[in-house]
Amino acid sequence: MSTSKKIISVILGALILFIWSMVSWMALPFHGNTLTQIPEGTVDLQKMQNDMPEDGVYHYPGMPADDSPETMAAMEEKLNKGPRIALMVYKSGATKLMDPMQFVLGFVINLLTVIGLFYIVSKLADKSIKSILTTVIVIGLIVGFASDFAMLNWWMFPMDFTITNVFDYLVSFSLVGLLFGSYSFKNA
Structure with a gap:
């Protein structure tokens, strides 16, 4: 060829x-x-920009750095209550x-x-x-x-x-x- x-x-x-x-x-x-x-108004964008200054992929409740039984129990409680945000791409600045x-x-x-x-x-x-x-x-x-x-x-x-x-x-x-x-x- x-x-x-x-x-x-x-x-x-x-x-x-x-x-x-x-x-x-x-x-x-x-x-x-x-x-x-x-939906509009669901997310406090100003708070998000203040609390999440870095661009990245986020999730909630997230994996704790400490895997002690107490920390894992708190994590399980958050998961049982919900919500769970699996992956969210966050860009702090303007995009086109x-x-x-x-x-x-x-x-x-x-x-x-x-x-x-x-x-x-x-x-x-x-x-x-x-x-x-x-x-x-x-x-x-x-x-x-x-x-x-x-x-x-x-x-x-x-x-x-x-x-x-x-x-x-x-x-x-x-x-x-x-x-x-x-x-x-x-x-x-």
């Missing part, structure tokens, strides 16, 4: 991932239906909606993902569409189980949120697999 065909394949694959992600998040209702907004750099970084992430998929597919002995599709679908499932289903288990992400994310991997990786099978590795 020529270098130009490899480069075209990777760029087209990254575009496929990028476009599918945009369609999935912006045009289809699935992601929007799995995210719930915190649809920041262009997020799109650039998103495309770079897609590019690196497709390079990985391309490398794995290039190592297949059988480069039929069926073999390529099976391989990329299995990779999508592995990604989903190792990331999203693990988050469902440990951080209690909702099942519909998890299934939607895994579905995205399967669709986008399948589309890239079709590109690889019908163009990149055709007649390989």
